[in-house]
Amino acid sequence: MATKTVFVFVLLYLCYFQIVTGVSEREVTDMLLKDYQKEGRPVRDPTQAVETSLDVFLIQIVKLITQRQVLVINFWLVHRWKDDFLTWNPAEYGNISSIRIRSENIWRPRLVNYNREHEEGWSETPDTNAIVQSDGEVLWNYQITIHSTCVMDIARFPFDVQKCPLKIGSWTYDSSKLKIVNRSETGDTNQFIENAEWKLLSFDLEVNHVEYSCCPGVLWDDMTYTIVIQRRSTFFVLYTVMPCAILAFMAVCGFWLPPDSGERMFICINAFLSMIVLQQVANKHLPGTATTIPLINRFMGVGILLVFASSALTILTLSLLFKTFDLQPVPKWLRRIFCLGSPDPNIIRLAPEVSPKKVDANVLEVTELEDMDATFATDRAKATSQLVRRARKVLLQLKEEYDMMSRYEKIQKEWKIVAGKIDRCLLIAFFIALVVISGAIFGPSG
Structure with missing residues (x-):
């Protein structure tokens, strides 16, 4: 009897365990979603x-x-x-x-x-x-x-x-x-x-x-x-900002070249074109429309303006250096600025009547007149005297032409010195401008 009772309890326990623990998650899910409305x-x-x-x-x-x-x-x-x-x-x-x-x-x-x-x-x-x-x-x-x-x-x-x-x-x-x-x-x-x-x-x-x-x-x-x-920003600093700064510095350093050097304009033009190309590359990383000018574009714009100003002033300097018509002595105010001292007393204004072409014409005119005088001279002594005077006049004309050319070369030399000193001043001014502008743009408040 005791054995049957134990057997009945074990059977009931197993049935209960089967009923309680035999539930799967799927059955729970089906139960929950049976009448579930997901819209409300x-x-x-x-x-x-x-x-x-x-x-x-x-x-x-x-x-x-x-x-x-x-x-x-x-x-x-x-x-x-x-x-x-x-x-x-x-x-x-x-x-x-x-x-x-x-x-x-x-x-x-x-x-x-x-x-x-x-x-x-x-x-x-x-x-x-x-x-x-x-x-x-x-x-x-x-x-x-x-x-x-x-x-x-x-x-x-x-x-x-x-x-x-x-x-x-x-x-x-x-x-x-x-x-x-x-x-x-x-x-x-x-x-x-x-x-x-x-x-x-x-x-x-x-x-x-x-x-x-x-x-x-x-x-x-x-x-x-x-x-x-x-x-x-490392990528842009290495491949955009630094090349742009180097190009602007090269354009400024062009003033270090001799004024009569033809390489300066070549440097300026190449720097100008290279900076435009770099600007186009940087613009590919910017929005199509913007309400402000980017920092890098401001720097490139300033660099392009510096290169343009360098080219324009180079043209001005070359025009002073190779000026060959209506050449005037260096003005006093330029002499004071660049400390050239007092002008040479032998340097005077080159008037049209003492130009090289005028001298040549005078020499020919005097020569022709003297030839006519010599033709009509009958006295031997008189003819000799006239020949001496004619030779003296020719020598005087040659000396005057030589002095004029010497004065012309001295004036040209002074203008070359002025052009060189202008270049040095522009070199310093442009270098300071480049440093100040770069600091203002890339500074903490830029």
């Missing part, structure tokens, strides 16, 4: 708002498309809310306290990024499993890559810092229907993968309650994450 909010009291929390994990900044001002980023999004219609008693279902359900089969908050760029319409939310607890708590996370608009401030390019806001909220539920709360004060960057072009400075969070013009008196919740990134 998961609250039994219609006046109650669904409280949803959102955690954003920044995984990677893929790229910032500067021409379109669009930031491409990888996120992990973690949603948490409570569903009053997804509850059960674990004791009645084999102590199963949590299950996985396809998220498309249940109600989801469907939070969207307001400033997201949609190239092919509204993209579908990734369909990943949601973890449902027995008390109705739902945890839904997924990974997503989005294109978010980011209005860029390129005033200090390539040393710029960009702030890209990500405004996330419900598109159809106001705060009385869906309340968004934050579990953390900032976005999560523990899993962040460094970007080769951009350095992440901060990932802050701000929860807003906004009233829009479409719905007066109604507040809408949103969570605005602000990504602050700084450009890694």
Whole structure:
């Protein structure tokens, strides 16, 4: 009798164990979704708002498309809310306290990024499993890559810092229907993968309650994450800024060449063309439209102006150096500026009547007259005297021509000295201007 009693108890225990522990997660899921409606909010009291929390994990900044001002980023999004219609008693279902359900089969908050760029319409939310607890708590996370608009401030390019806001909220539920709360004060960057072009400075969070013009008196919740990134400027400094600075310095150093050297204009023209090419290369990394002039473009513009001014002043210097008509002595004010001292008393203004061509004409005229006098001379002594006078006049004319050419060369030499000193002054002035302007543009307040 005792054996039969034990056998009956064992059989009842096994039956109970089979009934209680033989429940599968699939059966729990079927039970929950049997009469479930995913279109309505998961609250039994219609006046109650669904409280949803959102955690954003920044995984990677893929790229910032500067021409379109669009930031491409990888996120992990973690949603948490409570569903009053997804509850059960674990004791009645084999102590199963949590299950996985396809998220498309249940109600989801469907939070969207307001400033997201949609190239092919509204993209579908990734369909990943949601973890449902027995008390109705739902945890839904997924990974997503989005294109978010980011209005860029390129005033200090390539040393710029960009702030890209990500405004996330419900598109159809106001705060009385869906309340968004934050579990953390900032976005999560523990899993962040460094970007080769951009350095992440901060990932802050701000929860807003906004009233829009479409719905007066109604507040809408949103969570605005602000990504602050700084450009890694080494590439642009090495391949754009430094070549531009070197070209501008070469154009300035052109004043060190002798004034009569023909290589100076060659240097200026090549530097001018090279800086224009570098400017076009830099513009490929900038937005198509902008309200400010980038730092690097300001520097290149100044460099181009310096090269242009260098070329123009080189032409002026060469015109002074090779001036061959109506050559005047160096003015007194230029002598004082460049410390040339008092002018040579033998240097006088070259008047038209003492020009080389006039001297040649006078010599021919005197020679012809003397030849006529010699022809009509009858007395031998008189003819000899006239020949002596004629020779003396010819020698005087030759001496006068020699003195004039000597004075001409001295004036030319003085103008060459002036041109050389002007070049040295321009070299110093342009070098100081290049250093001051570079410091003003690339300085802390530039």
